[in-house]
Amino acid sequence: MKKTLSLLLLVFIVGTTFAQDRPREKRGDQDRKERREDFRKAYANLTPDQIATLKTKKMALALDLTDAQQKDILAINKDLATKHKAKVESFKEMKEKEEKPTVEERFEMKNAMLDEQLAVQTKMKNILDEDQYKMWKRSQHKKHGKRDHRMAARK
Secondary structure, eight states: OHHHHHHHHHHHHHHHHHHOOOOGGGTTHHHHHHHHHHHHHHHHTSOHHHHHHHHHHHHHHHHTOOHHHHHHHHHHHHHHHHHHHHHHHHHHHHHHTTOOOOHHHHHHHHHHHHHHHHHHHHHHHHHSOHHHHHHHHHHHHHHHHHHHHHHHHHO
16 A cells, blocks of 8 residues: 555656646747847838838727828828937947947937927827827837836846
């Protein structure tokens, strides 16, 4: 009886040990990183008009925009995408030259970015109705919250 009980206990322990899976964060982590990098490269090759069109269509789906709203928002998104491409290029040039912005330059860049965000927010408030604007604000908070979380994780 003791031998049978010991054997069953041993089989149970060995079975549960081999049934354990790898930790969740390690499973497929490299594949996910590669897919994310491929997406970034493909997205980097898009023109500002293409980026603006995609972003506007996503907003149209999420917010149920009218044609007039889509046209107005497309113009805003084109402007933002063009400015973003220019900033990316200037940062690439600075990185190649191994230059870092001074404290004053960083302050000016951050200040300009916040002014731009305020302007976009005002434009969106004028274009969208009240419910659409609330949904858009919520999506902006989610997007920025994820970015802030990723930035904190890097440090």
